[in-house]
Amino acid sequence: MAIDITVDHAVATLTDGTQLRTPFWRIDSDRDGHHLAMLAAQHGNEVQGIEVARRFADLCAEQLVAGTVTLVPYANLLAIRHRRHSSDLGPEQPGRESQGFNMQQAWPGDPDGNDIERVVYALDAKVIAHSDRLVDMHCWNHFWAAAVLARSDNGVAVQMAEATDLPFVMWRNSPAPEADIATSSHLMYSRGGVSMAIELSGQYQMREAEVDRGLRAMANVAKVLDMIPGEPEIIDGPMLEPLAGNDVVVEAPCSGIFMQSGLEPGQRVVQGLKLGHIVRDDDLETVVVRSPACGRLWKYGRHDMKCDVRLPDQHPYASEGDMLALIVQACGPERE
Template sequence: MPRAAFEICGESVPPGTRKTVDIPLGVMSNHTPMTLPVYVIHGRRDGPTLFVSAAIHGDEVQGVEIIRRLIQGKSLRGVRGTVLLIPIVNGYGFISHTRYLPDRRDLNRSFPGAPGGSLAGRLAHTFMTEIVRRSDVGLDLHTGALHRTNLPQIRADLEEGSCLGLAHAFGAPVILHSDLRDGSLRGAAQEAGVDVLLYEAGEALRFDEFAIRAGVKGVLGVMQHLGMITSKSGKTRKTKSVISRSSHWLRAAEGGIFRATKTIGDSVERGEIIGAIADPFGEADTEIIARATGIIIGRTNVPVVNQGDALFHIAKVFNAEKTGDRVGALEQELDDDPLFDDASLV
């Protein structure tokens, strides 16, 4: 018996076809319609429904490029099941290069939303209704905040559902256990019975090729794990992810000029000096000392800091040096992967 068409927002997508569906969100103040664009790939054969979303924070554009490469590549041909690709969730923030919506709310603290709520709440409700509740699994693509960069990493509640297996299938250098937050997409999705992984990599308003390639390869890895595509799309990843159950930020004890001697992906040992803060005249130098053994998964890119500013995000791991070596190995694997020889993916 032929597979039924996929129905979304009054549109019908027959099996074996692709279609962009624009879900209406309303009209902006200048009378311009705003939509939530969804690229639907509905396979001929049965399988799970996976959503991949980006730009919930409008200035986090790296996921947009990851989704673009997935759409333009060859790996999603012959998909089993259905893929919902949403490159720009927060179109309002994307247009204005900002994290937030015009009402200054954070969309990722507004789920599950309400049809008669704030602008953020209405968008969250639409996303939950049209995307999340139609899906079995979700991947939400993020970057660091403005002037902060993140090592490619998966954040998930590792105590829930199938998240750990999915996280290993994604294959980012680090898997970080992250409790669910009120108002987050992950939290609302889990209440709806949908496991969601959050991918963090790179910096807002910037592209990073390693982070993009790791994201593309990670999405395909999850799809292989779910049985949606075969493993012939690129090489099988040899480098395994490292699990961290906790992390912390090192903050500036004094204001001044920040100089880092370590960066993302580097291992650190407890008690190691990993940077310094000096006053503008060079008369005072405050050392930044790691208070735990681990790997740097995030850092500020701003050399001018005030007291209390976040400097390094460190994930605690047992064998930090070995973990740091894995980051370089993964970067080399992605450089050598024939998947990225395709001009449409580069």
């Protein structure tokens, strides 16, 4: 028999005296076990985790055998309704320009602080403070493949990260002990819990393949935490690690429009595979661009730093030397 999915709210009183009610789902097996929390959309343009949470709630209602699951799909309603990374940002402003409204930097919040600090405080009181495992689900730009970010110095974190079966893993060290608590992950660790972050591929959009990837990651994490039965379903492994000395940059050999060849970030490539072509803007020749290595596409498509907020930074016109792809090399079993 399915377990009931209940809806509750974390209620914050904002600076103007109005209340912001952040809804969340809770599924309780009524048996001992971990309390797994998931935050989606701490940044208002990173929304794919919302649908992941919805599907994971249904899955837990059918399959949860131990512990409790709390899912906050709309963690940052102020930023989501503003349709930007943070609620104080205007056009073409990246998240780092937020003046104290970046939710990810606001933990554990403050009931007398600014509106985001108040929302965070309410979320901590209702959700995070009761949990011992946390998945913080974000999305980065659609030129980059999905990845899990986790601490390599914590055995449980390693186990959870490896179960996600995402294309890439980025291992982190623990922050210095004197560092201020700022992220929900830091907060979870400071209380003896374990946390990790997932970055799905694509902001301002909902993509079936990414939502499916996120759902499999959540289900696999719940399995290694013995909350739902079965072994993790690993269908895309092994994960590769960017920035570990195996990165190969593919640069534009000439200037012109780069036409991708229908691959997706995260996909495996073999040496010589066609990544796309450039239509030269001087003699109109077609110049094919091939993969110099076997591995996985970590970044794919011409883009610049602010591609998450500036349309020109997503423009497919490449100048000679622009990065068209970044491949994390893998040899041996990765070779196809």
